[in-house]
Amino acid sequence: MELTPDWVVGFVDGEGCFFVGINQHKEMTTGYQVLPEFTVVQHERDISVLYALKRFFGCGVVRRNHADRYAYRVRNLKCIEKVIAFFERHKLKTKKRVDFLKFRKVCLMMKEGKHLDKEGLLRIIEIALKMNTADRPKLLEIKKKITRG
Amino acid sequence: MELTPDWVVGFVDGEGCFFVGINQHKEMTTGYQVLPEFTVVQHERDISVLYALKRFFGCGVVRRNHADRYAYRVRNLKCIEKVIAFFERHKLKTKKRVDFLKFRKVCLMMKEGKHLDKEGLLRIIEIALKMNTADRPKLLEIKKKITRG
Numbered sequence: 021m022e023l024t025p026d027w028v029v030g031f032v033d034g035e036g037c038f039f040v041g042i043n044q045h046k047e048m049t050t051g052y053q054v055l056p057e058f059t060v061v062q063h064e065r066d067i068s069v070l071y072a073l074k075r076f077f078g079c080g081v082v083r084r085n086h087a088d089r090y091a092y093r094v095r096n097l098k099c100i101e102k103v104i105a106f107f108e109r110h111k112l113k114t115k116k117r118v119d120f121l122k123f124r125k126v127c128l129m130m131k132e133g134k135h136l137d138k139e140g141l142l143r144i145i146e147i148a149l150k151m152n153t154a155d156r157p158k159l160l161e162i163k164k165k166i167t168r169g
Numbered sequence: 170m171e172l173t174p175d176w177v178v179g180f181v182d183g184e185g186c187f188f189v190g191i192n193q194h195k196e197m198t199t200g201y202q203v204l205p206e207f208t209v210v211q212h213e214r215d216i217s218v219l220y221a222l223k224r225f226f227g228c229g230v231v232r233r234n235h236a237d238r239y240a241y242r243v244r245n246l247k248c249i250e251k252v253i254a255f256f257e258r259h260k261l262k263t264k265k266r267v268d269f270l271k272f273r274k275v276c277l278m279m280k281e282g283k284h285l286d287k288e289g290l291l292r293i294i295e296i297a298l299k300m301n302t303a304d305r306p307k308l309l310e311i312k313k314k315i316t317r318g
Contacts, residue, residue, distance in 0.1 A: 021262060026175030027182075031262075033218075034183025066263045069182075113170060113180075114215045
């Protein structure tokens with residue numbers, strides 16, 4: 021299956037997800053790690069589309085998500101950079117672009133190491149909180165703990 | 170917002186729905202009417218994309234679906250023909266294409282008036298039952314009633 025850039029933009033406008041996860045991690049100075057993730061989830065009947073996306077971006081993995089659903093997932097920062105570069109050249113048309121721009125901002129901050137201190141981490145949490153995909157209760161709980169700590 | 174054919178294919182591969190509804194209708198000889206429908210539903214934040222689809226196909230309507238969700242909807246048969254012609258030229262890449270082909274088959278049968286007699290209606294119900302979007306319990310109930318009647 022051969023994908024074109026415009027098809028990929030349309031499909032991701034519909035099915036893509038730009039997510040910034042923040043998880044506890046003992047080895048980080050802040051106690052937390054930042055995990056940006058780009059995913060596209062499909063029913064197993066369309067797993068071939070997920071592999072086509074993997075070939076298109078030249079990286080990422082296809083994994084079972086849950087039950088009969090599979091995900092094309094990009095977590096590696098080098099690969100996320102490729103994905104970001106693609107969507108900078110080929111603009112998303114839905115409001116998913118707003119989430120993409122916040123995701124991009126977080127990834128740029130990570131590249132500068134901003135996620136490694138408390139101040140930067142709090143700024144990243146503020147950005148993540150404004151994303152459509154945010155797990156707000158979890159992020160607010162983490163924010164409270166960091167501000168206290 | 171300017172849409173390209175490939176973007177539309179990608180977006181519909183993700184968000185589009187080809188549906189064949191069958192409803193009771195006293196004025197039809199069979200007692201039922203066949204209602205093929207192409208829809209794309211979005212959160213109200215992306216209503217502009219729905220209007221862009223309406224401009225792209227040159228027909229259809231944008232209506233509130235439920236709560237904060239809106240739909241671009243094509244029910245008019247002349248307009249459905251335009252939509253079908255587009256997806257014949259520009260192939261869907263996901264298994265949604267299988268549903269599209271069944272939808273197309275039903276619309277061609279309707280053009281030939283096959284939905285107006287019991288035999289044709291039963292054939293249409295058999296096709297609709299195999300679609301991913303099918304309301305199977307409802308269709309099976311209707312099939313039982315028609316076969317009995």
